[in-house]
Amino acid sequence: MKNKLFILILIGLFFSINSSYSKEDHLDELKKISKNIRCLICQGQSIDDSNSDFAINIKYVILKKLNEGSSEDEIYDFLKSKYGDWIVYKPEFKLYNLLLWLIPYFIFFIGGILIYQKIFKKNEKTY
Amino acid sequence: MLPGHIGFISLVFSLFISLILFFFIFQDYKSESQAPSLKVYSLSFLQLLTIIISFFCLVLSFVISDFSLAAVYQNSHTTKPLLYKISGTWGNHEGSLLLWLLVLSIFSFCFLVQSKYTPKKYRLLTVLFQNIITIGFLLFVIKTSNPFLNLFPVPNEGLGLNPILQDPALAIHPPILYLGYVGTSIIFSSALSAMIHRFVNPSWADSIKIWILTPWIFLTLGIMLGSIWAYYELGWGGFWFWDPVENVSLMPWFSLTALVHSIIILKKRDTFHSWVLILAIITFTLSMNGTFLVRSGILNSVHTFANDPERGFYILTFLFLLILLSLIIFFIYQPKDNSVKSFFLFSRETAISVNNWFMMFFLSAVLIGTIYPLILEITKDIKISVGAPFFNIIIIPFLVPFLFFMIFGPKLKWIKTNENLMSKKLIFNFFLSLVFSSIIYFFWGKTTLLNSIIFLLGLFLLLTLLFEFLETITKKNKVNIPRIISHFGFGLLIVSISLNTIFSVEMDINLKIGESYKFKKYELKFNSISGKVEKNFNSLLGSFSLIDPKGDISYLKPEIRIYNQPSITTSEANIKTNFFYDRFITMSNIQNSEFFNIRFQQKPMMIWIWISALLISLGGILSVFRQKD
Amino acid sequence: MFLDKKINFKRLIIFISTFILLFLLAIIFFKSLKTENVYIPNQLIGKEIPNFASKSLFEDQYLESEKIFINKKYYLINIWASWCGPCRDEHPYLVKLSQNDKLKIVGINFKDKKNNALSFLNKQGNPYKQIFVDYDGSLSINLGAYGIPETLLINNKKIVLLKFIGPLNSQKYQKIIDAINNEK
Numbered sequence: 029m030k031n032k033l034f035i036l037i038l039i040g041l042f043f044s045i046n047s048s049y050s051k052e053d054h055l056d057e058l059k060k061i062s063k064n065i066r067c068l069i070c071q072g073q074s075i076d077d078s079n080s081d082f083a084i085n086i087k088y089v090i091l092k093k094l095n096e097g098s099s100e101d102e103i104y105d106f107l108k109s110k111y112g113d114w115i116v117y118k119p120e121f122k123l124y125n126l127l128l129w130l131i132p133y134f135i136f137f138i139g140g141i142l143i144y145q146k147i148f149k150k151n152e153k154t155y
Numbered sequence: 156m157l158p159g160h161i162g163f164i165s166l167v168f169s170l171f172i173s174l175i176l177f178f179f180i181f182q183d184y185k186s187e188s189q190a191p192s193l194k195v196y197s198l199s200f201l202q203l204l205t206i207i208i209s210f211f212c213l214v215l216s217f218v219i220s221d222f223s224l225a226a227v228y229q230n231s232h233t234t235k236p237l238l239y240k241i242s243g244t245w246g247n248h249e250g251s252l253l254l255w256l257l258v259l260s261i262f263s264f265c266f267l268v269q270s271k272y273t274p275k276k277y278r279l280l281t282v283l284f285q286n287i288i289t290i291g292f293l294l295f296v297i298k299t300s301n302p303f304l305n306l307f308p309v310p311n312e313g314l315g316l317n318p319i320l321q322d323p324a325l326a327i328h329p330p331i332l333y334l335g336y337v338g339t340s341i342i343f344s345s346a347l348s349a350m351i352h353r354f355v356n357p358s359w360a361d362s363i364k365i366w367i368l369t370p371w372i373f374l375t376l377g378i379m380l381g382s383i384w385a386y387y388e389l390g391w392g393g394f395w396f397w398d399p400v401e402n403v404s405l406m407p408w409f410s411l412t413a414l415v416h417s418i419i420i421l422k423k424r425d426t427f428h429s430w431v432l433i434l435a436i437i438t439f440t441l442s443m444n445g446t447f448l449v450r451s452g453i454l455n456s457v458h459t460f461a462n463d464p465e466r467g468f469y470i471l472t473f474l475f476l477l478i479l480l481s482l483i484i485f486f487i488y489q490p491k492d493n494s495v496k497s498f499f500l501f502s503r504e505t506a507i508s509v510n511n512w513f514m515m516f517f518l519s520a521v522l523i524g525t526i527y528p529l530i531l532e533i534t535k536d537i538k539i540s541v542g543a544p545f546f547n548i549i550i551i552p553f554l555v556p557f558l559f560f561m562i563f564g565p566k567l568k569w570i571k572t573n574e575n576l577m578s579k580k581l582i583f584n585f586f587l588s589l590v591f592s593s594i595i596y597f598f599w600g601k602t603t604l605l606n607s608i609i610f611l612l613g614l615f616l617l618l619t620l621l622f623e624f625l626e627t628i629t630k631k632n633k634v635n636i637p638r639i640i641s642h643f644g645f646g647l648l649i650v651s652i653s654l655n656t657i658f659s660v661e662m663d664i665n666l667k668i669g670e671s672y673k674f675k676k677y678e679l680k681f682n683s684i685s686g687k688v689e690k691n692f693n694s695l696l697g698s699f700s701l702i703d704p705k706g707d708i709s710y711l712k713p714e715i716r717i718y719n720q721p722s723i724t725t726s727e728a729n730i731k732t733n734f735f736y737d738r739f740i741t742m743s744n745i746q747n748s749e750f751f752n753i754r755f756q757q758k759p760m761m762i763w764i765w766i767s768a769l770l771i772s773l774g775g776i777l778s779v780f781r782q783k784d
Numbered sequence: 785m786f787l788d789k790k791i792n793f794k795r796l797i798i799f800i801s802t803f804i805l806l807f808l809l810a811i812i813f814f815k816s817l818k819t820e821n822v823y824i825p826n827q828l829i830g831k832e833i834p835n836f837a838s839k840s841l842f843e844d845q846y847l848e849s850e851k852i853f854i855n856k857k858y859y860l861i862n863i864w865a866s867w868c869g870p871c872r873d874e875h876p877y878l879v880k881l882s883q884n885d886k887l888k889i890v891g892i893n894f895k896d897k898k899n900n901a902l903s904f905l906n907k908q909g910n911p912y913k914q915i916f917v918d919y920d921g922s923l924s925i926n927l928g929a930y931g932i933p934e935t936l937l938i939n940n941k942k943i944v945l946l947k948f949i950g951p952l953n954s955q956k957y958q959k960i961i962d963a964i965n966n967e968k
Contacts, residue, residue, distance in 0.1 A: 059661070066540050068930055072398050074542070077391040079726065079743040079752055082931055085921040087663075092922060110928035112827045117542025119527075124535060128527045132520040132549055139512040147498050147505060451817055464817040471817070475810045479803070486799045526809075533815045746867065746895065 054094040061090055061100060064117045065107060074117065159224045162212030163303035166253075169205035169260075170293045172198055173286055180283050189275055191267065191282075199267050199282065202289070203260040210244075210257045213302050217244045223309040226250055226302045230315035234691065242326030243315060248450060248466070249302035251329055255446070256292050258330075258337040263289065266341050266366065273362050277345075277352045284344035291473045299466050318692070318718055318725060324384040332377030332404065336442040338370025339407060342414070343439035346432050347481055350488040355432065360422035365782045367418055371411045372775040378404050379768035387730065392661070392739065392756040394764065397543045402525045403445035406518055410438040413514035415775075416507045423569060424504055428490040430511070436481045443474045501572040506564030513557045520549045552605060558612035558649065561642060562619050565635075580622050588614040595657065602657045610657070613649035620646060637781065641774025648767035651760040660757040665750040672753075676704035679755055692718045697742045697751070713742040713753075737761040828928045828944045833861075833936070836923055841893050841901055841915035852890060852914055853942050858964045860889045861936040862912070863924050865896040866904035871933045874951035875908045881957070882911035886964045891915040894924055894932050937963060 062076035067083045075083035086107070093103050107115050119125045176198045183192045213226070217240050222228045230247040231240055245254040263285040270278045296302070345363055349355045381404065386394040395401065414434045420427045451467025498504045524541045531537050566576050592611035596602065620643045627634045662679070664672050671680040682698040695715040700708050714727040730739040736759040743752045837848040853859055862878060864871040882889050891912035893901050901915075918924050927936065930949050937946040937960055945963050948956050 059663075064542070064544055066542070072396070073391075077389070077393060077396070079741070079754075081746055084745065084752060085925060088920060089922045089925045092920075110827060110925065112538060114528075114538045114540045117540050118544035118548075119539050119541050124531060124537060125527075125539070128523060128541065128545075129549075131523045132516060135519040136512070136516040136553075139515055143505070143508050143512055146508060147500055149497055447813075451813075467817045468814070471810065471813050475806070478806060482799060482802060482806075486795060489795065526812075529816050530812055533812050533819070748895075 054091060057094055057100065058087065058091050061094075061103060062087055064104075065090075066115050066117055068111060068115060156221065156223050158212040158215045158219075159221060159303045159305065162209045162216070163301070165205045165209040165212065166293065166297060166303070169202055169209065170290065170297065172202045172205060173290045173293060176202060176286055177283070180279050180286070184276060184279055190271075191275060191279055195279065195282070196267065199264050202286075203264045206253075206256050206260045210253050213250055213253055214241055214244045217241060217250075220313065222311070222313055223305055223307070224302070225304045225306045228306055228310055228313050228315075231313040232315055233312060235315075235321070238323070238326060239321045242329075243320075245329045246315075246320055246325075247302075249296070249300045249304075251333075252292065252296050252300050253302055254329060254333055255337055256289065256296065258333045259285070259289055259292065259340060262338055262341050266345075269365070270362060273359070274352065274354060277348050277354050277359075280348035280351060281341070281344045284347055285340060288340055288344070288477070291477075295466075295469055295473070299469055317723075318716065319388060322384055322388050324380050324387065328377060328380040328384060331373050331380055335370045335372075335374025335377045335411075336404075336407065336445060338366070338373060339411065339439045339442045341366045342370070342435045343477075343481070346435035347484050350432060350484055350490065353488075353490070355421075355428045355490045357422045357425050360418050360431070364418055364422070365779055367411070367414050368775050368779050368782070371408075371415050372772045372779070374404070374408050374411060375768060375772040375775065378408060379765060379772075382768075383765060386761070387728070391741075391754070392659075392758055394761075397524075397546045399525050400449050402521050403441075403448050406521050406525075407438050407441040407445065409514045409518040409521070410434055410441060413511040413518075414438060416510045416514075420504050420507050424496065426496045426504075432485060432490075434511075436478070436485070440474070440478055443470070443477070447471055447474060499571045501567055503564070503567045503569045503572075506560060506567050509560050509564065513553065513560075516553060517550055520546065524549075551609070554609050554649070555605075555612060558609065558616055558646075561645070562612070562616050565638060565642070581619065584618040584622065585615055587618060588612075599658075606653055606657060609649060610653035613646050613653060616646035617643060617650060637774040637778035639774075640777065641771050644767045644770030644772075644774065646767075647763060647770060651763040651767055654760045655758055655764065658759045662753075662755045664753055665745065665748075666753050667750050677757075678702040679753070681751070681753070692716045695742075695744075699740060699753075701738070701740075701755070709738065711738070711740045711755075713740045715742060715744060732762055734762060735759060828936075829947060831944060832942045833938055833944060834926055836916070836926055838916045838918065838923055841891075841898065841917050847914055847916055849916075853938070853940070855888065856940045858887045858940065858945075859938050860887055860960065861892065861927070861938065862889060863892045863894050863918070863927075863929055863932050863934045865894045865932055866900040867896065868894075868932050870951035872904075872908065874933055874953070875911075877952040877954075877957045878911040879909045881960065882913075884961075884964070887960075888913045892918050892923060892927075894918045895921055 059076060062083075063074050065075045065086065067073045067075045067078035067080060067086075069082045070078045070080055073083075075086050090103055093106070098106075104116050113120070119128055121129065176195070179192070179194045179198055183195050186192065213224075215221075216224050216227050217231050218237065220227065220231060220233045220240070222231075226247055226249050227243075230250075231243045235243065243250075245251045263282060266285070267278065267282055270281070342363065345359075345366065346355075349359050349363075378401075381401065382394045385396065385401075386392070414431065417427055417431055417434060421431050447467060447470040450470070451464060498508070524545050528539055528541055531539060563576060566572075588611050591614055592607050595610065596604075596607040620639050623634055624636075624639050624643075627636070627639075660675060660677070662672070662674055666672060666679075666681045668681055668684060671678055673679075678701070680700045680702070682700060685696050685698070687694045687696065693716070695717075697713050697715075699711045699713070701711060702708050709731065711729045711731065713729045716725045716727055718725070726741045726743045728739045728741045730737055736757055738755075738757050740753065740755045742754075745752055833849075835849050837846065839845070840847045860878075860881060864875075878889060881887055889911045891914070893915050895918065898917075905912075916923060924932075924934070928947075933951050935946075935948045935952060935956075936944055938944050946959060952960075
């Protein structure tokens with residue numbers, strides 16, 4: 029047990045540096061944003077995956093806006109104002125999406141409780 | 156014409172036989188014999204036989220291009236190659252349901268024959284529940300999805316020549332996947348029957364194990380095949396899109412994997428009765444739910460299947476009734492776990508419980524992500540998308556503790572582990588993995604801390620398993636080989652996907668003929684285009700040279716195909732695979748421009764991703780053979 | 785005895801709550817079967833269109849939307865191109881609509897070549913009062929376009945009344961006529 033702790037601390041210390049992608053390269057950002065935008069005329073593809081005219085068009089506009097200095101969030105807001113929330117794949121942290129983000133963690137929590145009960149609720153018959 | 160008629164009649168016969176089977180099961184139930192009567196056996200066999208005949212007739216109709224059947228007319232074509240004529244049988248809604256029925260009846264009969272060493276009444280009741288499901292589907296097919304519907308006048312040629320669907324992986328994907336989905340029906344029926352007969356005990360666990368492993372193996376392979384098809388055919392370099400139809404196949408896989416593990420606890424420690432039963436019901440529910448969702452038209456996906464609400468309505472009602480039945484049975488007959496055992500912290504039971512814990516978490520994440528847009532749309536009329544970013548954010552961080560438990564869990568012994576798990580070998584493995592992942596993190600790839608940790612743990616898992624395997628050989632330690640292979644497969648999957656994510660090189664540019672593009676010490680040159688007229692499409696073949704940092708040149712030839720029947724244009728990727736990476740390139744034309752949109756990707760370790768899926772199922776296959784001994 | 789009753793009560797609660805959950809889910813699925821899955825974009829309907837500007841197709845003029853949409857009329861914004869087949873199909877409806885007094889048609893020529901566009905208009909007729917040139921597609925995205933052809937009906941306050949994706953046909957034509965006749 030002590031050994032495990034020691035190793036965990038080692039990991040933590042070792043990897044205390046974070047990395048981030050270069051912001052000069054707008055193409056990387058374009059890719060990141062494109063993966064998050066739905067191609068509206070394709071069934072279930074992102075505009076990164078799609079080669080349709082619509083996808084190519086939107087990618088061009090996004091790149092243009094990135095070069096003009098828009099931030100990622102500004103671009104998402106722009107596209108949502110034109111096409112609706114559903115063009116963005118990552119659901120926002122709005123009130124009506126609260127359940128969406130919370131339920132899996134809630135289930136994990138319940139599972140944890142059940143396991144805790146199984147292990148730590150002492151019973152005479154442990155055999 | 157004739158095969159169509161025979162096929163339909165056979166199907167109706169099957170329905171009658173199934174109804175008669177009910178009667179004989181009841182009769183046999185009351186009798187004192189120790190084994191099911193011959194009548195039950197032979198009627199079961201007849202049920203299977205009539206469905207086989209029906210299915211065979213449909214296949215035959217496709218092969219001979221009998222366009223008097225509407226299903227053949229809509230989905231086939233005389234010029235289709237034979238393999239795709241055959242696979243066209245299940246490439247449509249009606250035919251795929253007949254395939255469902257076929258697999259269902261095969262499993263039912265096999266269960267009857269295989270379950271020799273279990274109590275008669277339990278066996279009969281299981282067959283009865285299977286029969287209910289079979290009748291439900293027979294009615295569904297005959298009433299709403301009849302593959303033998305006739306057309307008059309008989310057309311000369313069929314409509315079905317969609318080239319995207321003519322692919323070997325796609326041809327075999329439904330049968331394999333259905334063997335997975337439909338196989339879970341046995342677990343369901345058996346669980347209900349065992350509950351009623353108070354048979355939920357280690358003996359039952361032992362007998363049902365093979366019926367859990369078999370669908371699990373096929374489901375794993377089925378998902379893998381779907382992924383392979385998406386990768387090669389859709390050609391955008393992805394193999395998993397968190398598409399609703401993909402999610403719908405992944406969900407039963409999570410609960411089935413949980414079952415594979417927890418059935419061991421039931422067998423070895425005679426506990427977790429209720430949990431195993433709940434998992435059995437959940438797994439089957441998810442499988443049926445999958446069948447429903449992809450046919451109902453309420454999901455937005457690349458896989459468009461028949462969008463007929465009436466059919467969705469029927470399946471939904473049927474499914475609801477089945478679940479309700481199982482809930483009632485569970486409520487009434489829930490086994491009382493008299494020996495309420497608690498586990499020790501450092502025991503194998505705890506480790507397996509942790510596996511189930513995480514599986515349920517992953518399941519709930521995928522489930523809620525898939526159906527939440529539906530709920531929101533109906534209740535609040537708001538339309539949102541839930542895609543890859545959601546699933547990645549929720550699931551990926553949890554892989555870290557999951558892998559950690561996978562490394563140490565199997566080392567724990569049943570009931571209690573007294574020894575110290577930390578061995579020199581383990582620490583050595585860890586530092587080896589640490590070194591490798593540090594190299595990648597600091598020097599080679601730009602990636603996140605999270606990816607590196609996952610890679611680290613994946614590597615650690617692989618090395619640990621490797622050492623365990625070597626120990627089996629040298630020290631003749633008794634060790635579970637199937638587990639090692641399956642877990643190794645999973646570790647390999649994690650490592651391959653990590654490397655793939657970190658080291659993929661991707662490029663999306665517009666080029667004219669003659670132009671070159673330089674990126675990251677690679678150079679891509681668009682040499683030329685040549686045109687060709689093939690039998691059912693016109694082809695534009697691009698010729699590209701790729702010069703890698705070492706100076707080696709490889710040639711890539713992506714293609715644009717313009718089909719006339721139906722008139723669609725596809726981009727055929729040119730994929731070059733070797734053990735280290737896949738290179739591929741796609742080309743598509745841009746409206747009103749002499750530029751072509753070129754996408755090039757170099758994706759390392761792709762083939763290892765498929766190999767790891769195979770390894771995972773191999774472990775299961777070996778385990779099945781061990782059962783038989 | 786008391787313990788038995790307690791267990792039964794707990795089980796009953798679990799059973800009932802599971803049943804209710806399932807029932808709610810079933811209702812949601814049933815309802816979603818009935819609703820149509822074709823997403824009709826209504827993001828811009830009822831909202832004011834943004835201002836936009838670009839070169840004109842004809843003269844070397846620079847057109848600004850604020851200066852165009854000033855009359856007390858309805859305006860039809862139509863996105864088209866000479867290389868687009870369905871645009872050719874819908875063109876007669878546009879020509880017919882251009883003869884309507886209450887309506888003025890403004891075109892947006894999407895990723896086209898000037899000569900091709902002019903030749904198209906020569907052959908098929910020119911229903912447009914003004915034509916903006918959308919050289920790279922960004923103007924159309926600004927109007928929330930999905931593709932071409934696409935048509936927006938706006939009133940004199942620049943509010944979007946109707947949006948049509950795809951070529952006009954007789955039903956859509958009729959909808960436009962109804963809208964400009966009925967709206968106050």
